[in-house]
Amino acid sequence: MFDVIIIGGGITGAGTQRDCAMRGLKTLLIERSDIATGATGRNHGLLHSGARYAVGDAESAEECIRENMILRKIAAHCIDETDGLFITLPEDDLAYQKTFVESCRKAGISAEIIDPELAKRLEPSVNPELIGAVRVPDGSVDPFRLCAANMLDAKMRGGQVRLHTEVTGFIKEGDTVVGVRTRNLQTGETAEYFAPVIVNAGGIWGHGIAELAGVNVGMFPAKGALLVFAHRVNNMVINRCRKPSNADILVPGDTVCIIGTTSDRIPFEDCDNVAVTPEEVNLLITEGSKLAPSLSSTRILRAYAGVRPLVSADNDPSGRNISRGIVCLDHEVRDGLKGFVTITGGKLMTYRLMAEMATDMVCKKLGVNEVCKTAEVPLPGSEEKSYEDVAKKIWENPTTAQKAAASRHGTAVAAMPTGGRRNDALICECEEVSAGEIKKAIEHMDVSSLTDLRRRTRIGMGTCQGEFCACRAAGLLAKAHGCIERERKDLSDFLQERWKGNYPIGWGDTLREAEYTQWVYKHVLGI
Amino acid sequence: MRFDCVIIGGGLAGLTAGLKLQSKGLDTAIVSTGQNALHFFSGSFASMQEAPAEIIELFSAAGIKLHYEKGVRLMPLGTFRDAELSLEDIELFKAPKFAKKALVVNLSGFHDFFASFLAEGLEKQGISCQIRSINFPELEALAKSPSEMRSVQIARIMDRITDKVIREVRMLLSDEDAVVLPQVFGLQDSAVIEQLRKGIPVRVVFAGTLPPSVPGIRTQMLLKRRYEALGGTFMASDEVLKAHLYEGRVHSIATRNLDNHFIEADNFILATGGYFSKGLRSNPFGISEPIFGLDVRFDENRSAWYNPSFAADQPYMKYGVVTDASLHALREGKALENVFAIGSILGGTRPELGTGAGLAIRSALEASNQILNIK
Incomplete structure (x- = not known):
């Protein structure tokens, strides 16, 4: 018996579980796939300053800047404080800049108009044709790391997590939801879990979960396509200073940079498998090159798409005008269904606030009087501000691989086995992931497949896209799980997943790498 | 500088052709960028329906059993x-x-x-x-x-x-x-x-x-050593920058390391490999052959280049340089009378010659025979 069951292992679910656990509740989180597989892991990884919403959606803008400042404190190891630019190009209306800056200031976002020449010095990759620039406190955030850290903290506080487990039905007593029926998608095992409150944090899939509980949450699935480039072309976030539109944000993240996005309504049945079309790729490259011209000659690593869980309004085919605002529904009040709460809308940036709202509602239902502390207590790994300091405290002369590991796990890197050939051998050379780091992830971070491992360590996210490291890591996973047959399938699945993001951009160096992979895996290794 | 035959590409196909021609007394040169598919050689030659006595002998002389x-x-x-x-x-x-x-x-x-x-x-x-x-x-x-x-x-x-x-x-x-x-x-x-x-x-x-494949790298080294022992000129870490074409023939090429000298030859063999080895070049609009501008067979519609399933055969791997029955490469629809294309650059355009390492040696022998017959 739990106090609360949370459905959904994205950032909203993970954040809600952490908040509930911090308030002393016995929690269980159920996720159908792996952590951060929905919209959480399929966006820019932008630490919004809120400036993008300032003109059109003041409420979202204010939420963003507040959360932005909080995340810098509590999630330091997940965040890169890059700052951002909103640039005006000759084809844009410079008059918009004034409205933009005024709206930003009204929302509490520091927005400083700077000389275009200064902007070029601050961010040499920016389009040199720019006629205006505003500096704002944007940044980048690693959503996988953020999600894992929230879940890890919940687990350290006694929370339980069931990944690869699907909710197949709700158990009701009269007008009250009292539990869930589940099935493990890897083993086929079924189980029932009970709690007085159940939180639906399923993102776009929350629509179906609500339906399963017998209530309706009208959602608007809006697909957004993005491209990952092989280099970190820019060091500051670059946005267009105009009404939000397609492909007008370029975000640096770790070793790469990401351009996006588009916005198109798609049917619910397509949410599980969204593919990027050639038209979207062309649009992203054309528009992206206007932000940073060198993108047109930079190798593209991957194309991917996510689905925003917007709450629907009528007569808006693109979904751009829907508020990105948070929706927290008490189904008892709304639909007469007791013990069921839906938290949706919102965005990665405001996950903590969403979690706080959902947890407040849960606590009210349970009669618990604990206040929210998630805005003050740092996430595990973020107790120190700089990963360089973290690395130096553990190793006298940290190697680049050790620094990279510290940047991924923050202070939690101290628990990573190091030293000797067995631990220090590099498995992924692009992202410098060692065998020790992989072993730690397998043991402590609920890893059941190579793709899971990628979300926790960045293995296979670099230039070669897992060409060799997939095989090496498969060896380690096979050892840990003791099942080779499963690992063979895992390796095939990993290669398929990688190809899915490669073929929409399959030319130039990407096609060279793809051909090489075909030869190596099919003819040399004989998969 | 003048040779009987210049081979562009120092992988399995190029080296095999070089060995054969050089051992028959031709004066040849190989221009090699350095990377080739022998670095990921499985050790077996695909699609060899019968034992090729000639290859076994050629390789044996190089110390490869x-x-x-x-x-x-x-x-x-x-x-x-x-x-x-x-x-x-x-x-x-x-x-x-x-x-x-x-x-x-x-x-x-x-x-x-x-x-x-x-x-x-x-x-x-x-x-x-x-x-x-x-x-x-x-x-x-x-x-x-x-x-x-x-x-x-x-x-x-x-x-x-x-x-x-x-x-x-x-x-x-x-x-x-x-x-x-x-x-x-x-x-x-x-x-x-x-x-x-x-x-x-x-x-x-x-x-x-x-x-890298240890037996593959050994094979490449031994082939190259034998080729040089037979008097072949191996131009390592070099790259062809331009080619002079005249009336349906290639007259000469220029390489990076010898930028002021043209290398002339009676015949040219193109063995520059597929995409990975840069024998074929692709961009969002098409696939091309960068040295001679040869005709490449590919689908105009990019979506048709790929099969979304990784496990399936990939159409783009079937694309390649177009040749006539005797492996003369085509340019603007016409065969270049002294240019032969061999190895992976053919992609799947000559299925009867097999794939991979098998295609490399079979097409190398075929083109070499053509050249020796002309002589």
Whole structure:
């Protein structure tokens, strides 16, 4: 018996579980796939300053800047404080800049108009044709790391997590939801879990979960396509200073940079498998090159798409005008269904606030009087501000691989086995992931497949896209799980997943790498 | 500078053509950028329906022992594949159950060899299997840098301590009738392979590692050495920058390292490989051949280049330079009378010649014969 069951292992679910656990509740989180597989892991990884919403959606803008400042404190190891630019190009209306800056200031976002020449010095990759620039406190955030850290903290506080487990039905007593029926998608095992409150944090899939509980949450699935480039072309976030539109944000993240996005309504049945079309790729490259011209000659690593869980309004085919605002529904009040709460809308940036709202509602239902502390207590790994300091405290002369590991796990890197050939051998050379780091992830971070491992360590996210490291890591996973047959399938699945993001951009160096992979895996290794 | 034939590309196809022409008394040159598919050679030549006596002889003179049997071979992830013509490193079996009991030996800290996959694959065939790993202190020096534990670096060390390897493996053996070792032996010379087979009293099977392929690199080195011994000119780390075409013939080429001299030849062989080796170039709008601007067969609609399933055959790998029946390359629809295309640059345009390493040697012999006939 739990106090609360949370459905959904994205950032909203993970954040809600952490908040509930911090308030002393016995929690269980159920996720159908792996952590951060929905919209959480399929966006820019932008630490919004809120400036993008300032003109059109003041409420979202204010939420963003507040959360932005909080995340810098509590999630330091997940965040890169890059700052951002909103640039005006000759084809844009410079008059918009004034409205933009005024709206930003009204929302509490520091927005400083700077000389275009200064902007070029601050961010040499920016389009040199720019006629205006505003500096704002944007940044980048690693959503996988953020999600894992929230879940890890919940687990350290006694929370339980069931990944690869699907909710197949709700158990009701009269007008009250009292539990869930589940099935493990890897083993086929079924189980029932009970709690007085159940939180639906399923993102776009929350629509179906609500339906399963017998209530309706009208959602608007809006697909957004993005491209990952092989280099970190820019060091500051670059946005267009105009009404939000397609492909007008370029975000640096770790070793790469990401351009996006588009916005198109798609049917619910397509949410599980969204593919990027050639038209979207062309649009992203054309528009992206206007932000940073060198993108047109930079190798593209991957194309991917996510689905925003917007709450629907009528007569808006693109979904751009829907508020990105948070929706927290008490189904008892709304639909007469007791013990069921839906938290949706919102965005990665405001996950903590969403979690706080959902947890407040849960606590009210349970009669618990604990206040929210998630805005003050740092996430595990973020107790120190700089990963360089973290690395130096553990190793006298940290190697680049050790620094990279510290940047991924923050202070939690101290628990990573190091030293000797067995631990220090590099498995992924692009992202410098060692065998020790992989072993730690397998043991402590609920890893059941190579793709899971990628979300926790960045293995296979670099230039070669897992060409060799997939095989090496498969060896380690096979050892840990003791099942080779499963690992063979895992390796095939990993290669398929990688190809899915490669073929929409399959030319130039990407096609060279793809051909090489075909030869190596099919003819040399004989998969 | 003037040659009878200039070969562009120093991989398996280019070297084979060079060896053959040079051994028949032609004066040839090979221009090589350095990277080629031998670096990830499995050790078997695909699609060889019969034993090519000529190739076996040509390679044997270079110190490369090939053997031909219709059989199956062990793949690095524990599966079995049909194979015929292979390097001596590769054991060919009548059936996958090649032993009763096998010992799979890895080197500790080496992640590019898949002992557990191999063991499971063998168990599936009814071969009972043990995995052991040997800790050679000689490898410590490599382990200091975490990316040095790779096949070629390891082979350099193992080749110096072959006797010790034999002793250590013998110590691990109990009642096994086969031992499986990673392909990290005999980088310079396959004598090490023979020595291991002689010194270890049971059947020794070598299974592949992640690239680079030690037997592949050895093969390339030996072919190149033989080619040079026959008087061939191997221009390493060089690249063709431009070509002079005149009335349906290539007159000369210019390379980066010899930028002020044109290299003239009666015939040219293009063996620059597929996409990876940059023999074919692609952009969002099409696929081209960068040196001579040859005709390339591909689908105008980019979506048709790919099969969304990784496991399926990929259409883009079938695209390649268009040739006439005697492998003359076509440009703007017309055959260039002294230019031949061989190897992976043909993609799947000549299915009757096979794929991969098989296509490389078969098309190399075919084009060489054409040139020798003209003479």
